[in-house]
Amino acid sequence: MILIINCGSSSLKYQLYNPDLTEVVAKGLIARIGENGSYAEHFVGQERLVMRRAIPDHKVGFDVMVDNLLHSELAVIEGPQAITAIGHRAVHGGDIFVESTLVDETVMEQLHACARFAPLHNPCNIAGIEECLRRFPGVPNVVVFDTAFHQSVPREAHVYALPYELYSQWGIRRYGFHGTSCRYVSQAAADILNRPLEDLSMVICHLGNGVTLDAVKAGRSVDTSIGFGTFCGIPMGTRSGDFDPAIIFHLVKERGMSVEEVEALCYEKSGLLGVSGVSNDMREVMERAEAGDDRCALAVDIFVYQIKKTVGAYAAAMDGLDALVFTAGIGENSKEIRSRVCAGLGVLGVRIDERLNSMVRNGHPNISAADMRVATLVVPTDEERMIALDTYRLVSDSIRFPAPITSFAPTYAERV
Structure with missing residues (x-):
């Protein structure tokens, strides 16, 4: 199964897909992390589990997620070994990452180097990857960057009118974000319009x-x-x-x-x-x-x-x-x-x-x-599905997955 992690500044969203991406086996939201009124929602089909409790940080949020996936009444996995690949959202890839990539030690070092570009988000994204590496040893992780979709923005739109050396030597430029969402939604909109x-x-x-x-x-x-x-x-x-x-x-x-x-x-x-x-x-x-x-x-x-x-x-x-x-x-x-x-x-x-x-x-x-x-x-966005498709693409050579279903236009019934 493919687990998708979207670790935001105050939230943790997750979706668990079956191997061919035809079904979301379980999904959940852990909201208001580090804030008053934090809570967790977990869905398996039409069943809904709601928990209201203090969730002071993302580590505790991951504890809640794993407990929900192993829940005695709504269990969808028998143990961590059921997870065969994990995909992550990352906000900022700088000029280093221009496409989705498999995580290794070098990638983690480069992710930390990019953290200063998005101090509200990248540290949370990195924390999510590190938690998964710790909790699911040996499972391949893929990171998908919000900035990657915007690499096509032309120079006249992404270069600031500052001394050019700031761009050429220091990478100071317009990067853009939410690219994973925009990439998914733009294709879904085209599908809706036929x-x-x-x-x-x-x-x-x-x-x-x-x-x-x-x-x-x-x-x-x-x-x-x-x-x-x-x-x-x-x-x-x-x-x-x-x-x-x-x-x-x-x-x-x-x-x-x-x-x-x-x-x-x-x-x-x-x-x-x-x-x-x-x-x-x-x-x-x-x-x-x-x-x-x-x-x-x-x-x-x-x-x-x-x-x-x-x-x-x-x-x-x-x-x-x-x-x-x-x-x-x-x-x-x-x-x-x-x-x-x-x-x-x-x-x-x-x-x-x-x-x-x-x-x-x-x-x-x-x-x-x-x-x-x-x-x-x-158009309901589905960043998790976009991340799942990229994760499948990057790990399918090493893991025998069936061909994925690639529709980009889910019905509203599927999203409620």
Whole structure:
């Protein structure tokens, strides 16, 4: 069986696939790691196990995951020996990793070297790999990089207008993130539209606690909103999004903040949390905004405005737009955010049917109004499946697996 690990900054998602990837045998989410209200959900078919307990770190999260897989009533494996390959998500591969790769000692050293590029994420990704190496000795591990999909972004879009030596000698450039999600969703969108991916120009809106907007033309990333680090672009749960870097100099020189304090401010105290003063959870922020909280309303307004502005820019960069695609937690679940983003994009050929916008969970991924030039879709992301396909590809020479099923367009029934 193939175990897929998606170890985020405050979460651990996992899926266990049968060898030909036709079935998710079990899956789970361990959420709010290191926060108040942490909990675990574990699914085997229609059976659901929920546990609410303190989960102070990712090591304890892995304990919970393994206990769930071996659960006396919902057991799906007899022991660790049932796991034959493990795939991992990694956020940042720098210039070192341009494609998915098998883990060995050298790769682990290089992963640690890349950790400074994504301090909120890469250490968690590395911790997940190290836990698996310890718990499942001898099992091959594959790491799949969010940055790899964006290697096709052209130089004029990924080189900053800084002294060129910073790029050529130090690798300071736009890298982009959530590439595994964008790669999966772009192909799934083409499948839904029954059109070749090579014929489509689309903007993928990966909207969650982390946010990426990606311009995908003919299946290749041509621009992306997050850059060198993971806090620029669109405001996120706790990350700032774009702002004038002169503010950093001001905070250090005039306000006496240390570089470490400014870094924590940008990554952990900004975005929805920073503006609203309430929460990094869009659901809570929107509830408070609807109840009349002005700062929460402003946080939502900023979020929506920055998305709309970026969609327009990417449509221009691609000489037109065929599809606008929403995915990830907010993109898949918030009809209000989808409606507000699409309002005013009629100039691009985007207009949605509000009735369909309320029905996506009933099997209506296309929420476009009739006769619109641009298709507007809601596509559940499945980073784990994309990682599973890459893992299969890299380990199949050494392990006898049957041929995988490679559909990229799961039904909503499969995702609920």
